[in-house]
Amino acid sequence: MPIYSKVELENMNVKNQLKPMAVKMGLPGYSKKTKAVVISAILEKQGAAKAAKAPKSATASIAPAAAKKAMNAIEFCATSVLTKPSAKKGDKCTTTIRVSSGASSGNFPVAGRSVAEVAEFLREVLNIQKMSPGLVNGKDVEGTYILKDGDELEFLKPAGSKG
């Protein structure tokens, strides 16, 4: 398959040219993406293909696994909020963690806090019941557990008793 420059790709039609090209290149999941996202994926794939074809160099031995198998897509969810607008670039935002209790939930900047602290802090906001056990990423944790980026915290709400 020929290698296209970014400008050449930008001049192509997203539906009739770019998306079929992405499929041919083995890039699934781009049928509903924007033109910019599809172009970026194609360029990345072309770069990986070029690297695979290139003669072995000193750097090639550093990441042989990456050269053998190009990454097609990454699926992840991260949320951040602007907490320090005056800070230098890269330090302005704080990663937030999804905290829920029953039907109430929200994203809060609580990474680095213990589960017990968060329960106390968000008790009224999320209607968290006292003694409600915490689950981090679905697993039982103690109140002393310190939350990390990427964690999801749930305070178990008792089941409804009536009917």
Place this chain on the structure above:
Amino acid sequence: MNIKIIGLGGVGSILIERLCRFLNYSQVDTSFVVTLIDGDEYEDKNLERQEFTRLGDKAEIKANDLKIKYLNLNIDYIIDYINTDTISRGISEKDIVFLCVDNHKTRMVVSNYCKTLNDVILISGGNELTDGNVQIYIRKGGVDITPDLCAYHSEIATPTDRSPDEMSCEELSKSEPQLYFTNLSVATIMCWAYYNVVVQQNIDASEIYFDMSRMSVDAKTRIVK
């Protein structure tokens, strides 16, 4: 596959009407039996939340009314409360069970019994005044696909309440206030659960919470312990 509805109070009496309408008019094979199970009687005090046409045994009245309305369905009833002695008469292998009772003791008994079966789908709902939840317990080939009702709910695993057949008439006559809209929400979410799990074969969520006063709903995916 047969369908069992246990409990015909505020949630069950609303749910059964919607479920039977869906089953009767959808393109599903209707060779199964829908069995209504409740040992309680419908009284005047239930009028504001429960849908019945006359006084008497809830299971019998509702089953007879539904038989007239939904001619494609085989509808049966059992006038009894579910407890450890009666449960084997109420639930069998491959059943789809809608649990709409008003106490955790019965939820615990039903969940533990379903755990002894190979294939069963249990959809259980409950509520407080303005909020509630629906749990989906699926067992396939003797393996839990989603957690049982007790796994994440110690209040169900070790209930402090009692089932209706263990309570005195005085205790039964005292009931905490409930809202028709909250019962309706539980019944609706139980219908969502049925549609997703049975019709669409989609088991992304195993517990759904709602809170009417906050106008919010949240579905949880839980790990089988």
